[in-house]
Amino acid sequence: MFTDRRDAGRLLAELVADLNLADPVVYALPRGGVPVALEVARRLHAPLDLILVRKLGAPGFPEVAMGAVVDGKNAQTIVNEDVFAETGADAAGLGRARRRELAEIERRRAVYLGDRARVSPAGRVVVIVDDGLATGATAKAALAAVKRQGAARTVLAVPVAPDDVVDEMRRLADDVVVVQIPEQFWAIGQFYVDFHQLSDDETVTLLREAWAGP
Structure with missing residues (x-):
């Protein structure tokens, strides 16, 4: 059990x-990935930025990811085809979920980043950090986004994930780093004593701590 995300x-x-890693940049998947990534960035003496990506919840089952969408000039959507088919979703439902989550991405961009200059992944070693993987939908979208922007090497780093998802991620990232790969996995939160949902205020405070330096 982890005490908390930090x-x-x-x-x-x-x-x-x-x-x-040579001159890496660390990207957190907010909100839960921010406190984890802060510690990684600090240890690596690396800049910390965000990848704004949102899960696309299945109709009637918002906790089930039928895919994910990541921000950018041409927002990229990754669909989990198996889940998409099993939940009976259709293109219209996917489109509604995508528009809703893109609106939330824009809200988060304004709150978390404001007019702060972004760190480009082009030609860089990119470390993508979250607080754990369940389906891996958001991580897939994040990896696709940084590759499209020219990342030279991709590292996916999470505290916990199920073995089948880790195997899938190893086909998508150059390196996958996981602290725990449990035999029995139901939810990320089962491996944390404190797994509260971070607020916007907490997230902004953590980012300011990271950006303030040592």
Whole structure:
């Protein structure tokens, strides 16, 4: 069990540091990935930025990811075809979910980043961090986004994930770093003592801490 996300981040950071990455940039998936990524970025002495990506919840089952959408000039959508088919979703439902989540992405961009200059992944070693993987939908979208923007090497780093999802991610990222790959996995939160949903205010405070430097 991790005490909280920052505890998980410190453990994860040591494993990522073992990769001896050259001049990396760390991207958090907000909100839950921010406290984890802060610890990774601090350990690597790397800049911290965000990838604004949102899960597309299945109709009637919002906690089930039928895909994800990530921000950008041409917002990229990744569809989990198996889940999409099993939940009976259609193109119209997917489109509604995409528009709704893109609106939330724009809201988060304004609140979390304001007019702050973004760190480009082009030609960089990119470390994408979240607080765990369940279906992996948001991580897939994030990886696709940074590859499209020219990342030279991609590292996906999370405290916990099921083995089948880790295997899938290893086909998408150059490196996958995971602290725990449990045999029995129901939800990310089962591996944390404190897994509260972060507020916008908490997220902004953590980002300011990271951007303030050591």
